[in-house]
Amino acid sequence: MLGVTTSLFAGALLFTAAGPSVASAPSASAPAPTVLTHPEADFAGAGLQREAGAAARTDAVAAPAVTPAVAGLPGLDVSGYQPSVNWAAVRSAGATFAYVKATEGTTYTSSYFSSQYTGAYNAGLVHGAYHFAIPNNSTGAAQADYFVSHGGGWSADGRTLPPALDIEYNPYGATCYGLSQSAMVSWIRSFSDEVHARTGRYPAIYTTTDWWTTCTGNNSSFGATNPLWEARYASGPGTLPAGWSAQTIWQYADGGTFPGDQDSFNGSAAALTAFAKGTGGAPPPPPPPPPSAGWPLVQQGAAGESTRAIQYLLDAHGSALAVDGEFGPATAAAVRSFQSAHGLVVDGIVGPATWGSLIVTVSQGATGSAVSAVQHELNAHGAALAVDGQFGPATAAAVRSFQSAHGLVVDGIVGPATWKALVGS
Numbered sequence: 002m003l004g005v006t007t008s009l010f011a012g013a014l015l016f017t018a019a020g021p022s023v024a025s026a027p028s029a030s031a032p033a034p035t036v037l038t039h040p041e042a043d044f045a046g047a048g049l050q051r052e053a054g055a056a057a058r059t060d061a062v063a064a065p066a067v068t069p070a071v072a073g074l075p076g077l078d079v080s081g082y083q084p085s086v087n088w089a090a091v092r093s094a095g096a097t098f099a100y101v102k103a104t105e106g107t108t109y110t111s112s113y114f115s116s117q118y119t120g121a122y123n124a125g126l127v128h129g130a131y132h133f134a135i136p137n138n139s140t141g142a143a144q145a146d147y148f149v150s151h152g153g154g155w156s157a158d159g160r161t162l163p164p165a166l167d168i169e170y171n172p173y174g175a176t177c178y179g180l181s182q183s184a185m186v187s188w189i190r191s192f193s194d195e196v197h198a199r200t201g202r203y204p205a206i207y208t209t210t211d212w213w214t215t216c217t218g219n220n221s222s223f224g225a226t227n228p229l230w231e232a233r234y235a236s237g238p239g240t241l242p243a244g245w246s247a248q249t250i251w252q253y254a255d256g257g258t259f260p261g262d263q264d265s266f267n268g269s270a271a272a273l274t275a276f277a278k279g280t281g282g283a284p285p286p287p288p289p290p291p292p293s294a295g296w297p298l299v300q301q302g303a304a305g306e307s308t309r310a311i312q313y314l315l316d317a318h319g320s321a322l323a324v325d326g327e328f329g330p331a332t333a334a335a336v337r338s339f340q341s342a343h344g345l346v347v348d349g350i351v352g353p354a355t356w357g358s359l360i361v362t363v364s365q366g367a368t369g370s371a372v373s374a375v376q377h378e379l380n381a382h383g384a385a386l387a388v389d390g391q392f393g394p395a396t397a398a399a400v401r402s403f404q405s406a407h408g409l410v411v412d413g414i415v416g417p418a419t420w421k422a423l424v425g426s
Contacts, residue, residue: 071253071265074098074273078131078252079261081113086260088124094258097273098127098266100165100230100250103152105133107143110151118152122160127277129162130154131207134192136168137178141191145199155200159278163202165230166192169212177216186220187394190401190413193227202279205230205249213242220244222401225411228276230264244405249276295425296353303328306381310424311351313374314359315339324373356424357417364414367392375415378423379403 075095079086080102091099099121103114111117114130121128132148134141145153153164168189171178177185189206196204206223207230213219224244231248233239238251247267254263266273297307309326316322320335333349340347343358351359361371373390380386384399397413404411407422415423 071251073251073268074266074270075258076100076126076250076264076266077259077261078102078264079117081111083117083260084113086117086120088120088126091121091259092124092126096126096259097270098129098162098264100129100131100162100264102167103130103132104144104148106135106138107147114152127160127162127273129165129205131165131167131205134166134168134188135173135178136180136185136188141188141193142195145192145195145204149196149199153196153200155202155279157278159274162277163205163228163279164196164200165205165207166196167207169208169232176212180216182216182218182220183395183398185216186218186222186398189217189223190398193223197226203227207232207252208242209233210240210242220398220402222398222405222411225405244402296356296421297425298350298352299328300350301328301330301333306378307351307424308332309377310374311336311359313370313377314361317361317370317374318359324370356420360417360420362414362416363392365392365394365397372396375400375423382423382426 074097076098077091077096078100099117101114101117101121102111103118104110118128118130130148130153132144132153134144138144148164155161155163166189170176180188193203193206196202203226205228209232219242221242221244224242224246228249229241229245229247230250230252231238231241232252234254238248241248249267251265251267252262253265257263266276268276299307299311304327306326308328309324311328312320312322312324312326312332315332315335316324318339320339322332322335336351336355337347337349339345339359340349340355345354345358363371363375368390370390372392373388375392376384376386376388376390376396379396379399380388382403384403386396386399400415400419401411401413403409403423404413404419407426409418409422
């Protein structure tokens with residue numbers, strides 16, 4: 002917790018994969034905006050001060066009761082809570098990198114940011130900027146723009162870390178800022194995409210497994226693009242949020258050798274430089290995805306989700322089938338009619354060639370039967386979407402999660418590769 006003394010939190014450093022007993026349930030209604038009454042006191046981990054009075058979670062640790070098994074390169078993160086940092090002394094003590102709070106919401110810039118950010122660099126540290134998110138106040142893109150314009154930029158000089166998003170317990174109120182899990186995922190995606198568009202780097206995400214599980218439903222779609230900066234004050238990083246096979250940075254204590262919070266980079270000095278340059282270095286690559294599924298062969302007499310997808314897609318091309326998942330005579334006749342119209346072998350069997358002509362590429366904003374097919378297939382793979390034919394934020398988030406889990410390009414667009422994985426697995 003950036004700069005909060007241990008006395009504030011003794012016995013209440015609550016990082017865990019289990020949900021907090023007092024976590025506010027995300028609201029379905031539009032949340033009221035937050036008045037920023039103490040932005041200078043908000044930092045990576047600040048929300049945990051609110052949580053300190055909560056019932057203890059299963060891996061709560063009273064610092065410094067556990068000595069973390071810290072490996073990797075030492076670093077720190079600071080904010081206005083550390084107004085005066087002796088960066089030369091920090092470097093002499095072994096620090097290799099530092100994240101500095103730049104902004105909060107769309108109205109606050111830390112008055113100490115410039116001196117801290119420049120001081121870290123001049124002392125020889127790899128430096129980076131982070132943004133404290135207030136998701137109920139404005140869109141993710143709006144906060145990303147404010148952040149990038151007020152210090153959150155990036156350059157491939159090998160000395161600048163990617164911009165970082167601090168998304169965590171709300172220090173002002175409801176744990177999830179009044180957002181539903183799907184709305185929170187969409188907000189983070191909006192922020193991430195805008196930072197990438199502005200800087201060429203996806204932001205690192207600072208969070209805890211507990212908050213991520215509570216407020217995003219443990220969404221797995223960011224692990225393929227966004228480095229993880231995990232906060233957990235315990236003997237090790239523990240269980241990571243879904244989608245990440247390793248943390249890039251671990252915030253393991255709120256005080257110690259350096260001012261502010263204590264961090265560790267998961268890699269070597271060469272890996273840190275590569276990470277700063279955007280050429281790799283951390284985290285280690287995820288395990289290879291399972292072999293790609295093939296197009297299923299579906300014909301009269303079949304039943305199930307593949308048949309249902311075929312019926313939806315035929316309807317998208319002008320048929321008027323009842324979508325019941327049963328490949329009966331009416332469906333077979335519609336397949337033959339479609340094959341004839343598209344110059345395919347007319348055999349009533351939906352194989353690779355017919356699938357390739359049937360599928361419709363869809364993305365956020367699309368509507369219709371093809372979207373309903375996507376939603377049904379996603380639900381067959383574990384999603385819980387309303388099948389309404391509307392490709393909104395929830396469907397986009399589910400598509401990204403599916404793509405990430407299946408080793409596909411995570412772009413939220415259902416094109417041939419994603420269709421093939423959806424219906425073939």
